[in-house]
Amino acid sequence: MVLLLFLATGCVSSRVEQSREAVTGITASEAMVILGRASYNDHQTEESFTDCLSNILMKGATPIRLIPEQEFKDNLFPWFEPRTAPTSADELGRLFSQPGVQERINEANVRYLTWIDGDTVTVDKGGSMSCTISTFGGGCLGMSYWEQDASYEASIWDLDNLTTAGQISADANGTSYLAGLIVPIPILARPGNAACKGLAKQLRSFVIGG
Amino acid sequence: MGHFNHKTQLFMLLSAILLASCTTSVTVEGTVPTPLVVKIPATIGVHFSDEFKTFHYQEVLEDSGTWKVDLGEQNLTFFQNLFSSMFSAVEEVSELPFQEGEMQHLDGVLVPRIVKYGFLTPAISGLKFYSASIQYQILLYDHAGEVIGDWNILGYGKSEGGSFSADDALGDATMLAIRDGGARIAIEMSQQPQIIKWVQTIDSDLVEQELVEQEIVE
Numbered sequence: 335m336v337l338l339l340f341l342a343t344g345c346v347s348s349r350v351e352q353s354r355e356a357v358t359g360i361t362a363s364e365a366m367v368i369l370g371r372a373s374y375n376d377h378q379t380e381e382s383f384t385d386c387l388s389n390i391l392m393k394g395a396t397p398i399r400l401i402p403e404q405e406f407k408d409n410l411f412p413w414f415e416p417r418t419a420p421t422s423a424d425e426l427g428r429l430f431s432q433p434g435v436q437e438r439i440n441e442a443n444v445r446y447l448t449w450i451d452g453d454t455v456t457v458d459k460g461g462s463m464s465c466t467i468s469t470f471g472g473g474c475l476g477m478s479y480w481e482q483d484a485s486y487e488a489s490i491w492d493l494d495n496l497t498t499a500g501q502i503s504a505d506a507n508g509t510s511y512l513a514g515l516i517v518p519i520p521i522l523a524r525p526g527n528a529a530c531k532g533l534a535k536q537l538r539s540f541v542i543g544g
Numbered sequence: 545m546g547h548f549n550h551k552t553q554l555f556m557l558l559s560a561i562l563l564a565s566c567t568t569s570v571t572v573e574g575t576v577p578t579p580l581v582v583k584i585p586a587t588i589g590v591h592f593s594d595e596f597k598t599f600h601y602q603e604v605l606e607d608s609g610t611w612k613v614d615l616g617e618q619n620l621t622f623f624q625n626l627f628s629s630m631f632s633a634v635e636e637v638s639e640l641p642f643q644e645g646e647m648q649h650l651d652g653v654l655v656p657r658i659v660k661y662g663f664l665t666p667a668i669s670g671l672k673f674y675s676a677s678i679q680y681q682i683l684l685y686d687h688a689g690e691v692i693g694d695w696n697i698l699g700y701g702k703s704e705g706g707s708f709s710a711d712d713a714l715g716d717a718t719m720l721a722i723r724d725g726g727a728r729i730a731i732e733m734s735q736q737p738q739i740i741k742w743v744q745t746i747d748s749d750l751v752e753q754e755l756v757e758q759e760i761v762e
Contacts, residue, residue, distance in 0.1 A: 378673065378702065380704060381704065409577075410580060411579055412577075412579050412730045412731055415724055415727040416720075416724065417700075417727070417728070418727050432580070432581075433580070433582050
């Protein structure tokens with residue numbers, strides 16, 4: 335049991351780094367939008383990751399007002415679709431010159447736009463486990479494992495100044511096991527969840543001020 | 545004979561149940577956003593063909609059975625909203641060739657068409673996503689009924705999904721492909737050389753008409 339607890343809690347290592355380019359702060363009436371980057375290669379930020387961030391940031395002692403991603407994209411269609419969204423804060427000036435864009439952002443009082451880029455991938459897996467079922471009963475024997483790497487970067491754009499306020503990166507790595515001891519016992523590492531919690535904590539403190 | 549018939553019927557019933565259980569019906573749903581773009585100063589007619597209005601796609605995949613994707617209603621609603629937001633005035637017109645006189649009060653007629661639809665499942669692509677692509681063709685007719693613009697736009701979308709939510713994932717990917725195609729049309733149409741030239745023609749026609757009206761008054 336102690337071994338299981340050790341494995342369950344000791345399999346994820348995470349690291350969060352921050353780079354600040356401007357002084358930040360947010361009032362209770364100002365809002366932030368969290369957008370997942372979707373490019374046309376084989377990677378895409380999972381919706382579950384941005385949902386996890388939003389759920390954490392909207393709660394707690396110092397909640398941040400968030401505009402839902404879909405609502406924001408619909409209000410500013412067609413300017414924040416995967417192939418039309420600005421790729422850097424330098425493009426915000428051009429985007430804000432489009433009729434109605436500045437007004438819509440001001441109406442929603444959006445102060446920060448946070449782009450989340452990254453994903454969780456399985457980098458290694460191995461082991462073997464076999465399960466049998468017969469008239470006398472059944473069971474599993476063996477062990478399999480898989481190692482996952484979660485790597486995400488948040489780029490925070492200040493829409494008041496049309497500049498990049500900073501970046502925060504979160505990396506987490508963990509190995510999950512499935513042990514077959516008659517019944518299969520999963521010992522799951524959740525590096526994506528660890529990266530989400532680490533990034534959310536840092537993002538809140540970054541936006542609130544410094 | 546009666547016994548054979550019962551067996552045959554049972555076999556057919558089981559086959560039908562098995563076939564139905566291997567069919568994935570995809571419903572395309574999503575929001576219909578209004579584009580935030582400058583309206584093109586033209587009164588335009590739009591012809592949505594029956595094929596466009598009821599577009600559906602069916603494909604049989606070896607590993608996952610039959611897939612039925614119904615784009616029609618959502619795609620139509622999206623494009624009706626899209627064109628209404630892109631031009632000063634829009635009205636739907638009857639099928640080609642346009643009836644005599646129907647084009648007189650219009651500056652042109654747009655005819656959108658879905659040329660090709662396709663999708664990939666994670667089992668085929670080896671990725672975590674369901675992806676969909678839609679190739680649209682947009683034809684622009686002037687008020688004389690001549691084709692003056694012909695564009696092909698490719699919309700692409702992808703969505704995560706597991707084995708138990710394949711229909712939802714492909715529906716989402718298809719909706720994103722419609723949005724992607726629509727976004728490109730909304731942004732790029734007014735920048736097309738043919739559209740710029742066409743709008744200039746409309747402007748000069750208006751000036752000419754105003755001059756004629758002034759001469760009549762004088």
